[in-house]
Structures are given as C-alpha cells and as structure tokens.
Amino acid sequence: MELLLKYFPHLTDDQKRMFRELYDSYHYWNKRINVISRKDFQNFYLHHVLHSLAVAKVIRFAPGTKMLDVGTGGGFPGLPLAILFPECRFELVDSIRKKLKVIDAIIKDFKLDNISTRHTRIEQYHGKHDFVVSRAVTQFPRFVAWVKNNIGSDHKNELANGIFYLKGGDITSDTEKFGGRMRIYPINRYYEEDFFHTKKILYLPFD
Numbered sequence: 001m002e003l004l005l006k007y008f009p010h011l012t013d014d015q016k017r018m019f020r021e022l023y024d025s026y027h028y029w030n031k032r033i034n035v036i037s038r039k040d041f042q043n044f045y046l047h048h049v050l051h052s053l054a055v056a057k058v059i060r061f062a063p064g065t066k067m068l069d070v071g072t073g074g075g076f077p078g079l080p081l082a083i084l085f086p087e088c089r090f091e092l093v094d095s096i097r098k099k100l101k102v103i104d105a106i107i108k109d110f111k112l113d114n115i116s117t118r119h120t121r122i123e124q125y126h127g128k129h130d131f132v133v134s135r136a137v138t139q140f141p142r143f144v145a146w147v148k149n150n151i152g153s154d155h156k157n158e159l160a161n162g163i164f165y166l167k168g169g170d171i172t173s174d175t176e177k178f179g180g181r182m183r184i185y186p187i188n189r190y191y192e193e194d195f196f197h198t199k200k201i202l203y204l205p206f207d
Contacts, residue, residue, distance in 0.1 A: 003045050007191060008053065008084070018083050018110055019049065025109060026074070029102040035074030046195055052077030055133060055164050056084055057190040058201055062157050063087035068129040068150055070122050071095075071137035075103040077166060078133060082115045090115045091129065093122055128152040135166045140174035140202060151206045160205035168199045178204060 001020050005011065011019070023044055030036050040047060055077060061067070065088040069078030072092040082090040092115060094100055100117045107115050118125065123146060132147045143165065151161050167174060175182055187199040 001045065003050055003193075004053070007050065008056075011084075015083055019080075021110070022049065022080075022083075022106075025106050026102075029105060030074075033098050033102050035099050035102050043195075046193060048074070048076050049080045050191065051135070051166060051187075051196075051199065052080040053084060054166065054187045054190060054196075054199070054201060055081060057187075058164070058185050058203065059157060059159050061085050061088050061131075065089070065131065065157060066129040066152070067091070068093065068127065068132045068147070070132055070134045070143070070147055072103065072117075073099055073135075075106065076135055079103060079106065079112075079115065081133065082112060083110075086114055088114060091127065092117045093120060093125060095119070095121045122146045122150075125150065130154070130156065130161045132163045133165075134163075136168070140165055140167065140171075141177050144178075144204065148206070153206075159203070160207045162203060162205040165202040165204070166199065167202055171200060171202065174202060181205070 004019055026036065026044060030041060036048065067088060067090050069090060069092045072078050072094050075092060078090045078092045092103055097119045100119055103117050127150060129150055130152060132150060155161055183203040185201040187196040187201060
C-alpha cells in the first residue's frame with residue numbers, strides 16, 4: 001500500500017481504504033478461484049495494482065469517459081483504474097466466467113457503481129467506448145483487429161480515443177505495423193522499481 005502512496009499521494013481517504021482492502025479481498029477469493037498466480041501474490045501491489053495504474057501517468061481521464069477492459073482476467077487493469085477514476089465508466093470483459101465471479105464479488109463488496117462485467121469473447125462484443133485498455137493478451141496487431149470497432153468517435157479527453165496496451169519485453173513485432181501513428185510510454189519513466197524496466201504502455205489513437 002505504501003508503494004501506491006509513493007506514486008499516487010493525493011488519493012482520497014475512500015480510495016486509500018479501497019486500495020488497502022483490495023489485498024484482503026483478492027487474497028480471500030484467490031484461494032477459491034485462481035485469478036493471480038499464488039507464487040506472485042506477494043507482489044500484488046507492484047505487479048498488478050501499480051502496473052494497472054501506470055495508464056494514469058499518461059492520461060487523466062475526463063469525467064464521463066467510457067472504458068473497455070478486454071481480457072480483464074482478475075480485473076486488471078480495469079478495476080484499479082475504476083477506483084482511481086470514480087467518475088468514469090468501466091466495462092470489464094472476459095471469456096472465462098469464473099474470473100468474472102471474483103470481480104463481481106469485489107464490485108459488490110466495495111459498492112463500485114462505475115464498473116460492470118460481461119462474459120463474452122471480444123469478437124462477439126459490439127459496444128462502443130472511448131478507450132480500450134488491456135494487459136497484453138495477444139500480439140498487438142491481432143488485438144487491434146479485435147477491438148477497432150469498439151472505439152467510439154466522440155472525443156472528450158486530451159488524447160484521442162484509442163487503445164492503451166500494457167506490454168513488456170520486445171515490442172518490435174507489436175509496433176512495426178503502426179509506424180509513427182503509435183506512441184510508446186516506457187513505464188520506468190514514471191516508476192523506479194526494477195519490475196518496470198522493460199514494461200511499456202502502447203497507445204494507439206483513433207482520430
């Protein structure tokens with residue numbers, strides 16, 4: 001929790017409470033439905049919550065912004081971002097129902113009325129949103145093909161509607177197709193921990 005306050009010192013008391021209680025909630029549910037590797041759970045804040053919130057170092061979403069988290073798994077990056085941006089709307093999509101059960105329980109416990117979940121494959125989903133967010137679920141060009149029709153044209157933020165994709169390692173094959181259209185934000189520009197040394201945010205605008 002101290003790690004979050006290091007980089008997000010202006011959280012409200014309610015946000016601090018929710019982020020603090022998030023650990024226990026995930027710990028409880030992860031024993032029943034494995035949504036986070038149990039070997040990795042000790043790094044819950046570093047590898048999952050803080051990584052998700054890196055998007056907020058690139059953009060402060062305007063109130064009313066609609067976001068779609070594709071392949072959300074255990075709720076990342078969508079759930080931490082929804083706590084950080086309570087005036088925005090998040091829909092978390094995954095094809096594995098039991099993972100969404102965990103998210104739904106946390107949404108109910110925390111009374112998060114700005115999040116909904118949907119059990120579907122993204123290829124079968126037709127909703128429109130301002131931004132799509134995701135932690136790498138496939139090669140980026142394939143992901144773009146999946147979600148390009150889910151991005152609306154009503155721009156309300158300082159950056160154009162588009163995709164924010166959290167990716168680590170070599171991103172050459174992910175980016176070469178898009179050339180100068182894509183922006184790349186190294187996360188170690190914002191966080192000093194070694195875990196983020198090779199982590200990046202790929203942003204692809206849809207003007």
